[in-house]
Amino acid sequence: MLEIDRLSIRYGPFLALDEVSLSVNAGEIVGLIGPNGAGKSSLARAIAGLERPASGQIRFFGKVLGDVPVHERIGTGISLVPEGRGLFAQMSVEENLLMGGYTLGSRGATLAAMDRGFQLFPLLRERRRQMAGTLSGGQQQMLAVAVGLMTDPKLCIFDEPSLGLAPIIIEQIGEALLAMRKTGLTVLLIEQNSKLTGAVADRIYIMAAGSIRFHDTPAALMANPEVLETFLSA
Template sequence: MLEIKDLTVRYGPFLAVDHLAMSVGKGEIVGVVGPNGAGKSSIVKAIGGLVEPKSGRLTFDGSELQSVPTHRRIKLGISIVPEGRGLFPRMSVEENLVIAGDALGNGKRVQHNIERCYTLFPILKERRWQAAGTLSGGQQQMVAVSMGLMPDPRLLILDEPSLGLAPIVIGEIGRALTTLGAEGLTVALFEQNAKLTCSVAERIYILASGAVRHHDRAEDLLKNPEILDHLM
């Protein structure tokens, strides 16, 4: 579904992504693991059209993405849950979800997707009229993931969804991603948390200094944790 070849991203003299290649197949959950500064967010921004790569080719379902503006990428079915969540803090949980689903242009579908999110994260239904900015960090992350689901994406990309969260909340996020994968949603998870990533993903790319250092099935990495320890 998503193919990245020879991707290079620079910020002035700083090389953030170095001739990277990776793919995400339809219906897969693929993890991209690396420490802070490994280039994960730069890859996400390149996929979303928020940075212009120095070189490389990005395709989605066989179509080139480079010339497609960000808003059109959303319409193609690419939805990004950014690091930092990107909520409207003064608006209620439900108002955030309605705004995120606005591109659907179908009130019944928006409501259906809201209920789906409440099924995935029941606490959000209890807090549906609470201002998003007053929620706990974990609940805010649940809202962010839900907002990413509202446009009916074909590919959901998450950038550091576990950052700063308590282990119990990370577990809830992991269970939600496993459920989405079982439903057939294609997911790309960019994370520092190798344990979370290996628990939900089928394949793992390990990044260091903007390049892929190792690529394997998650189940094989779990059998050889020293690889993660060495490369992370």
């Protein structure tokens, strides 16, 4: 579904991503983990069309994304739930969801998308009139996930959804990811939390300093002493 082929990203003289290749097949949850500054968000932003790669290729359903602008990428089924959630703090839960679905066009499609979010996180329905900025961290992350699903994506990229959340909330996010996959969504899960990623991902890429260092199933990675020592100690 998604193929990244030797993608490089530069910020001025700094090479943030160095010929990274990665693939995500339909129906998979693929994990991408790595320490601060590894280049994970840069990759996510490049897939969403928010970062222009220096070289390499991104293909979605075989189509080269190249200069395809953000809104057209959304139209073909790519959604990014950004690091830091990207919510409008001064808007209600419902308004944030509406903003997320503005590309849908029809009111019926928008309401249906909103209802899917409410089914995934019933609490959001109760809090639909509450200002997003006054939700708890975990509730805000649930809202960010629901906003990301408003465009009815085929592939959803989650950039560190577990950041700053309590273990019980992280578990709920994991359950939500598995539930979403059951409905046909494909997921690229970017995380530093290897526990969450290991629990839900089919395959994991480990990235450091702009390069993919390891790629395997969670079980195989856990059995690799080098991986355990260097990356999974947390």
